[in-house]
Amino acid sequence: MSFFLEKNNLPCWGLTGGIGSGKSTVAKIWIKLQNISLIDIDSISHSLTAPGGDAIDAIAKNFGCEFIEQDTHSLNRTKMRQYVFGNSEARQKLESIIHPLIHQKVQQAVTDSAQHGYDAALLDIPLLVESGFWQHQLDAVIVVDCSVATQIQRVQARNQLSIEAIEAIIAAQATREQRLAMADVVIDNGETVTLASLEAAVQSAIACLTQRFQIPFKS
C-alpha cells in the first residue's frame, strides 16, 4: 500500500456516495458538529476549471477551444458534461487532466488542516470507489446511501437536468453495492429520511469514528 497523503497524524476520512445522494448535505451537518476540516473535491475540481484555472490550458489543447468559454477562459461545463457522459474515452481523458491536479491540491489542504489543529479531515470525494486511488489514502470510508430513484429525484429538483442526462452520469459511477462493500460506516439518506433524522445519523457516525480514532467528541 503506498501513501500519497502525508497526514501528520491527522485522521483522514473519505465521504462518498452517488450523485445527489446527499454528501454535501451530510458534510454541512458534520462541520457543525465536530472540529473537522472539510475538503470538498468537487469544489477543488471547479476551481481548476474556473477562469484561468490550472486545468484550462490542457483542456483547450486536448479537447479544443470550443470547450472553453472565450470571454471568461473557463470550462464550458454544459458542453463538457454532454460530451463526456456517454463517451468513456473522453471522460477518462478529462479525468487524466483534472485528477492529478486535484491530488496535489488535496495534499496541500491536508497539510494545512494538520497545522490548523483540526481533529480530523473529512474529504468529500464523489469518485472514491471508482478511482481506486483514494481508498489506500484514507483511514475510513463513509458512504451516504440512497436508491437510484431518490438520486434522480434529488438531482432533477436541484439542477433541472433531464432523466437521461442524470442516468448517463449514474452509469459512469460505481453501483450502490460497490460503494456499500467499501464502507466502514454507512449513513442512510433514503427517500424518507428527514434532515433531522439525517443529523442524528451523522451524530452516530461521528460517535463511531471518534471512538475508533480516540478523538474527544463534544455532543
Ligand SMILES: CC(C)(COP(=O)(O)OP(=O)(O)OC[C@H]1O[C@@H](n2cnc3c(N)ncnc32)[C@H](O)[C@@H]1O)[C@@H](O)C(=O)NCCC(=O)NCCS
Ligand atoms: C463533466 C463536468 C464538466 C460537468 O460539470 P458539472 O458542473 O455538470 O458537474 P460537477 O463537476 O459539479 O459534478 C457533479 C457530480 O457529477 C458527478 N461526476 C463528475 N465528474 C464525474 C466523472 N468523471 N465520473 C462520474 N461522475 C462524475 C459527481 O457525482 C459530481 O459530484 C465536471 O463534472 C468535470 O469536470 N468532471 C471531471 C472531473 C471529475 O472527475 N470530477 C469529479 C470529482 S473527482
Ligand SMILES: Nc1ncnc2c1ncn2[C@@H]1O[C@H](COP(=O)(O)OP(=O)(O)OP(=O)(O)O)[C@@H](O)[C@H]1O
Ligand atoms: N434527507 C434529505 N431531505 C431532503 N432533501 C435532501 C436530503 N438529502 C439531500 N437533499 C437534497 O438533495 C439534493 C442533493 O443533495 P447533495 O447536494 O447534498 O448531494 P451530493 O451527493 O453532494 O450531490 P453531488 O454528487 O451532485 O455533489 C440537494 O438539493 C439537497 O438539498
